[in-house]
Amino acid sequence: MCPAPVPENTQRGFIIPIGGGEDRERERQIHRRFVDMSGGAQADIIVIPTASQLDETGPDYHRIFSDLGAGKVEYLPIARRADCDNPQFAEMLDRATGIFMTGGNQLRLSTIIGGTLVAQKIRRRNAAGIPVAGTSAGASIMSEHMVAGGPSNSSPAEGNISLAPGMGLTNAVIIDQHFTQRNRLGRLLTASSYNPFLIGLGVDEDTAAFIGPDNVFEVVGSGTVTVVDASQLTHSSMWDASAGEALSLLGLRIDVLGQGCRYDLTARQAYPPDEHAHFCSLPVSGD
């Protein structure tokens, strides 16, 4: 699914994939930035805890975002597709100033909210300028093509990644999470090489890519975001490899971006901290 059209004279909101396992107790710099970006004391944040099957997930995020000064935080208790037709939820999303999708299982999330009024509202609100963040499963579902699963610890190989249709907030990237911690480079290389127009984003735990309306993202967190750019591939054995056979992929470009680095997804160009600051750079945190 392509991103929803951005209304005239409007900028798309930030898209914020987080690699899971983010700091929720100490500095909470990722959550803090998200709250600030959502309006701080004026924020009206809606949490979608559907990927998780734990009852405490919604309340947990209510506590975190409230602690960080968000004016209002609510979560939508969506556990089945029918819940997504609730007109009250649609109204809540219509007035939201920030939306957060929790971790859990991205296929649970996509099978429950995919194609519903809730998904449509999230897409349209993001296009209208509202930031949408997601962690772990909530990060995976953001892109047009979603990583649904696949073995960790593998070399790139045809069939070592399962793709499914995602929410399509962006179609510039494909997102993988818990990236270094679960050794997922092999499957992300496979995904990027299936069709090299897709940039692979491997997001580490406690790390986020804040993707601005200009498709430049900045890294926040204690780990790295690995960018796989396969557009300069000179050779791939993908099309004639047998199932499970190790692939040859020659000419990959990799950038490993730590805190403060930026990447321009349109120009496919990485920048160190203090370079390429731009009009939609992140607001400075309040403390």
Added chain:
Amino acid sequence: MCPAPVPENTQRGFIIPIGGGEDRERERQIHRRFVDMSGGAQADIIVIPTASQLDETGPDYHRIFSDLGAGKVEYLPIARRADCDNPQFAEMLDRATGIFMTGGNQLRLSTIIGGTLVAQKIRRRNAAGIPVAGTSAGASIMSEHMVAGGPSNSSPAEGNISLAPGMGLTNAVIIDQHFTQRNRLGRLLTASSYNPFLIGLGVDEDTAAFIGPDNVFEVVGSGTVTVVDASQLTHSSMWDASAGEALSLLGLRIDVLGQGCRYDLTARQAYPPDEHAHFCSLPVSGD
């Protein structure tokens, strides 16, 4: 330590790092190529089982290489530095047509044979044209700078790799093994970025890089060899990062080479199978 000088009118022998866990029972294509390259029925192969503390390691390789048609196979029971002064071992290495270093612990291997007559003989025999293969620990020790240890599953970070002086058969590369299986990209990126002149070779299990005298290598095996070329780095946060802080490394080039691919370590250029065949390509296996 730099490679031993190659005598006039001579070509250095192949250097063959193997990523460990190689097939020893079925096709054994890596061992088979090594035996062929060592002379097949005329081969006189010396096994150095010192990295291992298992009594059966030497006899195991005796069986494997003999089964594959090697004319003569012996192993040197070196368990302490004093064993390395045995003049009989020096004579055996002087007439060897192939040398194989087993897996185990590379620091055990380097601390026992480093700087001894045995190490000197291995270096000189390789310079004189004899192939030297090593698996796992035996692969790590081949390069001038040896990966001695470091955490798997980590992002690149200063201090996440321990380097020690290796045997110095080559100083063009730094070698890591069990590469995909143990998620060692983070530490190899660290090593390559310490000083970008070094090309990082991440060798998967059951996979080998056959590095010819012209510094072009060919991949043999069921996995891949990942080449990290940091020479085009545009930014590195290495020098001012705190201990354990995730690094930013922008502008890395990665090639993932499967069976039959070649890489020219001098030109830093990868080639798909069937391209860049050259004068010192591998002998065709006998069956």
